Amino acid sequence: MIPDAKGLWLNLGSSGRITPGFVHLDREAMPGVQVHDIRLGLPYFVGAAEVVVMSHVLEHLHPFWEAPAVLREVHRVLLPGGVFRLAVPDLAKLSSAYQGGEDQITDALAKTQSELREYIGTSYADLPAALKFSVIAFGDNSGSSAYDGHRVIFDAESLKWILERAGFKDFAVVGPTESRHPTLLTRYRDVEAAEEIVVEVSR
Numbered sequence: 001m002i003p004d005a006k007g008l009w010l011n012l013g014s015s016g017r018i019t020p021g022f023v024h025l026d027r028e029a030m031p032g033v034q035v036h037d038i039r040l041g042l043p044y045f046v047g048a049a050e051v052v053v054m055s056h057v058l059e060h061l062h063p064f065w066e067a068p069a070v071l072r073e074v075h076r077v078l079l080p081g082g083v084f085r086l087a088v089p090d091l092a093k094l095s096s097a098y099q100g101g102e103d104q105i106t107d108a109l110a111k112t113q114s115e116l117r118e119y120i121g122t123s124y125a126d127l128p129a130a131l132k133f134s135v136i137a138f139g140d141n142s143g144s145s146a147y148d149g150h151r152v153i154f155d156a157e158s159l160k161w162i163l164e165r166a167g168f169k170d171f172a173v174v175g176p177t178e179s180r181h182p183t184l185l186t187r188y189r190d191v192e193a194a195e196e197i198v199v200e201v202s203r
Contacts, residue, residue, distance in 0.1 A: 008049040009187070012038050012074070013057030021187045022053070038073070039066050047079040051184055055087040055191055063152040063162070071166035078203040083181040084168065087190055089136050090197035091155040097195070098133045136195050159199055168201035 011017070014024035018032040027037040036043065039061065052074050061067040074084055116135070117123050124132060137153045154162075160171045172180070176192050179185050180200055190198055 007079075008044065008077075009051040010042075010044075010049050010053070010077070011188075012042075012052060012054040012070075013060075014055075017055070017191075019188055038070050042073045042077050044077045046076055047082075049077045050079055050082050051085070051181060051188075052078055052082070053085045053184075053188055056089070056193070056196070058086060059088045059150045059152055059154065061151060067152070067162060068166060071163060071168075075167040075203055080203050082203055083179065083184060083200055084202070085174075085179065085181075085184065085188075085190075085198065085200050086159070086163075087193075087196045087198045088154045088159070089150070089193070089195050091137070091153045091158075093195050093197070094133055094137055094153070098129055154197070156197060156199070159197070163199070163201050168203065170200075170202045172200050174198050174200050 009022045011019060011022040011024045014022070014026050014033060015028070016030050016033075018024055024033045025036045025038060025042075026033045027035065029035050038057075054074070058067055058070075061070060078084055116127075124135060127135065136150075138150050156173055163171060170180070174180075176190050176198070177185065180202070190196070
């Protein structure tokens, strides 16, 4: 435990996205990151964090074992009234895009393009519609040994269900310019992937 930690802004599974004012935790060593596997708990006391963000991480965890445990830990370290902002790929958006034809299946993550080109020899744009859907929903398109691929895909209903079971309240789907925390968006920006859903909850 970190005894003097309070009022923290935590970015869990931050990868290489370093934002001033946050403590960044990731299990892979990168500049600006504290190496820590969030599946093993969070090294902070109850109520230590004012803000927690977790972008495109929850889908990498087992939905019935790992994800609930991580979410309970986030709830534990978040102070009452604090904000937890979470982004994941959205099944509803992906399904709608797939049914609308392959030209509508988009991905705002340029990293996906370069990874696919490097590892399988083609770009995301060149894939047929079903494989575009699969790369985002279920894909393991990275060469990193620390990348487990996607274990689950959520929509608003399933996110609300799993977050409320972890103890969170005040569930809301939010846009990239919306937050219930007065200064969160002055420090932090979502990935803004075309296929994501972003939600906020509080303790």
